[in-house]
Amino acid sequence: MTFDTLADYLLEKALFTNEDLVLIKSYAVMKRVTKRDFIFKTGEICKHMIFVSKGLLRLFRVDDNGNDYIIRFASETSWMSERESYLTGQPSNYSIEAIENSEVLIWKKEDFRYLLDQIPALKVVMKSLLEKNQIATQHRVFTSMSSSAEEKYRQFIETQPGIFNRLPLHMVASYLGLSRKTLSRIRNTS
Amino acid sequence: MTFDTLADYLLEKALFTNEDLVLIKSYAVMKRVTKRDFIFKTGEICKHMIFVSKGLLRLFRVDDNGNDYIIRFASETSWMSERESYLTGQPSNYSIEAIENSEVLIWKKEDFRYLLDQIPALKVVMKSLLEKNQIATQHRVFTSMSSSAEEKYRQFIETQPGIFNRLPLHMVASYLGLSRKTLSRIRNTS
């Protein structure tokens, strides 16, 4: 069942009592989304925290020319939300879409804040997550500047093997900031 | 005096009692660094939190070919540290160097953690800082993918005017992930 995935995940990360888990669950809404469904659209204000129990999501942004750039993916046992809008309360420039049929758990922002206050272990988990995310993003900035297209591609396969083979190549290109052409060139020079 | 800059900064951000400020100050060590001095070097473990009272620092990383890439700058009333090493306790891939003669306040990691525990206002300030930093970094990832060299340059001037005119151009190039040649081309096509 969908919530078990979260429970297992949490218990792996920190000490949660059964009551903690029940409380967390009580505020969660389970949602099934099918491939290509939007969970969240540009212009909306992000008022939810999302946990992916099954499937795969993408957070992306569209530029003035209509090209889209994937900021990050979230597969099973990953959290997803648009932090900027979530924190500032401003309309978001990003969208969240399901790449596969997925199952997610959703909490309202206020409820999640309440849970963070009530359950120290949850706070610890989320804080460590943020830190890791920050480190990963900074690393990505460095890689995007210092690595060739080919290196970026190889690194992506290495560091995200589980996700890589579930993605159409144009999404890999979008994530890496490359054109499809460049990507297909790289692949045929290996 | 150096510490006053911090006090003013903090009082602008949140409510601090006089005792709070005295406590924060009591753990701080003031340091003057001259242009080109390193505050922190690759390979070391980052065990300090730094506040820039005066001057300008850069956090950068060198790749295998010896090219360096600036991750971020920190001028007066900015915090600086290498979060990754600071959090993980692992040797850092980054260095911190003074671009101008600067004055900084330095706290030991343990002391700063203690201060965060003792002074809720400080925690609030630092947390909000992290969030802003996260948002800015994510935005930078998007810009690095979606914008041309020229757009990146224009955006940098717009968003960091105060820092821009204190930097040699090759550092702007390094921050933007461009070659010096590209940057000078851009500047002469305006």
Added chain:
DNA sequence: CAGTATTAGTGACAAATGTCCTCATTGCGT
């Protein structure tokens, strides 16, 4: 104040990457 290091610019050329288009194949929805 001399001398060295730093900085900005540029020409010639090479390499990387992008754009636009076409085509074949796969796979999904009705």
Added chain:
DNA sequence: ACGCAATGAGGACATTTGTCACTAATACTG
């Protein structure tokens, strides 16, 4: 099962960006 949409590849060409080498101006240091 059929048909359209999505996917992956690639040819031809344009554009961007980088590399290397050199010059000139400026700024800093002893």
